[in-house]
Amino acid sequence: MKKRAFLKLSSTLMAAPILSPLADLAAPEKLKNWAGNLQYSTDRLYEGKSIEQVRDFVKKYNKLKVLGTRHCFNSIADSKDNLLSLKAMDDVISLDTKAHTVTVDASMKYGQLAPYLDKKGFALHNLASLPHISIAGACATATHGSGVKNGNLSTAVSGMEIVTAAGDVRTLSRAKDGDTFNAAVVHLGALGVVTKVTLDVQPTFxxxxxxxxxxxxxxxxxxxxxxxxxxxxxxxxxxxxxxxxxxxxxxxxxxxxxxxxxxxxxxxxxxxxxxxxxxxxxxxxxxxxxxxxxxxxxxxxxxxRMGFTPSSxxxxxxxxxxxxxxxxxxxxxxxxxxxxxxxxxxxxxxxxxxxxxxxxxxxxxxxxxxxxxxxxxxxxxxxxxxxxxxxxxxxxxxxxxxxKLFTMTPVQLQSRYEKLPAFKQLVTEYDPKGKFRNDFLNTTIYGI
Incomplete structure (x- = not known):
């Protein structure tokens, strides 16, 4: 799908004190997405290395967005105020061989998780064309692979941990939370900061x-x-x-x-x-x-291939x-x-x-x-x-x-999602003051 092999993931996030802006530690280049077509509206990029640091960050700032592997072509992850990276939080937390699930830090990439699972005798149901994307980001936007019987990557999610606008930690699961869970998995970055994701796995093949x-x-x-x-x-x-x-x-x-x-x-x-x-x-x-x-x-x-380094x-x-x-x-x-x-x-x-x-x-x-x-x-x-x-x-x-890029009006877009009014109610519960809202959400979800 790529005309060139992919843009080098532009930054190796340097070790920094809690809530220290990464942009201040790196070269003074403007933050851009991996394809270079989008320049983010702020250089204030901070790093969270633990759930405690994420909670502190969320409580401290009135406006923020989470910035992952920067593979979106539009401004869905943009912020004019503050950006939070969870790149350091990319470990496998647990593999439940009986329940056939794996729980990971949200910033883990599919290219990291897949070889680990395979060595343990397990597999995911599907992968996207590019393995260098983060699990949380892919699920938040309903990114997909292919197959008439294969749901998108989000359909493997059976549980998630999220930090809400108040700094509270909530856990949701497919088994316990019904419609709330179905509303939250593809969340577009509107509900909070996802810190853990649990995925269904199956025997390797x-x-x-x-x-x-x-x-x-x-x-x-x-x-x-x-x-x-x-x-x-x-x-x-x-x-x-x-x-x-x-x-x-x-x-x-x-x-x-x-x-x-x-x-x-x-x-x-x-x-x-x-x-x-x-x-x-x-x-x-x-x-x-x-x-x-x-x-x-x-x-x-x-x-x-998972093993090659993405290039420009x-x-x-x-x-x-x-x-x-x-x-x-x-x-x-x-x-x-x-x-x-x-x-x-x-x-x-x-x-x-x-x-x-x-x-x-x-x-x-x-x-x-x-x-x-x-x-x-x-x-x-x-x-x-x-x-x-x-x-x-x-x-x-x-x-x-x-x-990705589109030009549909908010009226056209919103008319095609029958559960959008209910989704907006959930957003209000998790983020009553719009801490995680940005221009993209204001236009596509609220802009009528």
Whole structure:
């Protein structure tokens, strides 16, 4: 999905006294997100190393936001006042082998957790294309992988610990808290500071990955469900040109006693003869192993290797979720805009995600297709194309990814979340004075 391999995670947070601003200790560069398209509105970045320090910080300041691995393309994590990093809080707290759960510090990254789980004989149900993102941040924005039977990453959350605006510590669980839990998991940073997350795990498993090239778009019209159900996780990459999907990435579980092979064709697409990058002209050196080579789940489900160090790359991203029942219509609607899209596009990815019960998830109560766009870093041009895409997808009540770029009005956005009024009531309970609100939340959640 990336035109370049990824921006080097820009800062190694230096050891500092409690609540000492990290920006004062580092080079006087302006804080930016990993892609460099967003400059944060304050340089006051503080570090919390324990739950006690987090509570003290929250009590001390009237306005703040938590800043994670900076992988959002919009201002959802921005603050004009104070930013809090939990980077130092990234340990595994406990693995419950009987309950099949693992509890971690919220700042832990999937790339850290996955090898640990695998060594203990466990796995997560899914991973995103990039393993360098934090668990808490990914769950807060309903980030996802792929698979018709796989919910987004947030659906693995079975418990969480959160520091509210008053500095109180609350714990929530799927088993005990019902609707409150379903409201809080995809919280958009509005409820407080998440300090611990408990995730469901399952027995570890092996996978293989096979890639096919040049799937005729006409095949999607006739066989969409079969194509996206051809593996545990399936991704379709297209530049919307030549009436074809450029690449089909099929990730399949290897179960004992079941022999898997790769047929030379897949609905008219041909089996690749070498490892490929999602953008075919780029080197696949940092992509996960393909060609049917068996490997552990965490080395096949992401598109990019966990072991490589992210490096510089400039891009923008947008993504829209539509009901899976409307997938073909939505794909064809976007394809009609190819003359407007292609000059600014690096690649698009089409993925399926199962329905969930999480109030602010784009997949709430609907199995979905996610239509993703990786753009050249030219916001002036992209900003003109997004309204066209959103207009074409409007009949399907498309919901944008919370952490990516979109231009929908607050009225449009809010009309697509039936539980939004109830979510706002919960926000008022956890944060009555708006300590965690910022311009993004004021616009998207409250801006009517």
């Amino acid at each position: 092996m996978m293989r990955q096979d890639v096919y090239e040049n799937l005729p778009m006409a095949q999607l019209k006739e066989h969409f469900d079969a194509i996206v159900s051809g593996g545990y996780s399936v991704s379709l990459f297209t530049d919307w040109q030549k009436s074809r999907v450029n690449e089909v990435w099929i990730k399949r579980r290897i179960d004992k006693g079941v022999k898997l092979d790769a047929k030379p064709e897949y609905y008219g697409a041909t089996l690749a003869k070498k490892n490929l990058h999602p953008i075919a002209e780029l080197s696949a050196v940092n992509c996960t192993e393909q060609m049917g080579v068996p490997g552990p789940w965490y080395e096949r489900m992401p598109h990019f 790359g400039k891009e923008l991203q947008s993504e829209y979720f539509v009901p899976r029942k409307n997938a073909v219509e939505a794909i064809l609607a976007v394809e009609r805009l190819k003359a407007h899209i292609s000059p600014h596009l690096m690649i698009s990815e089409l993925r399926t995600i199962d329905a969930d019960k999480l109030w602010m998830s784009p997949c709430y109560k609907q199995p979905s297709l996610a239509i993703h766009f990786t753009w050249k870093q030219d916001w002036a041009s992209v900003k003109k194309v997004l309204p066209m895409i959103e207009k074409e997808l409007a009949p399907f009540h498309a919901r944008p990814h919370w952490g």
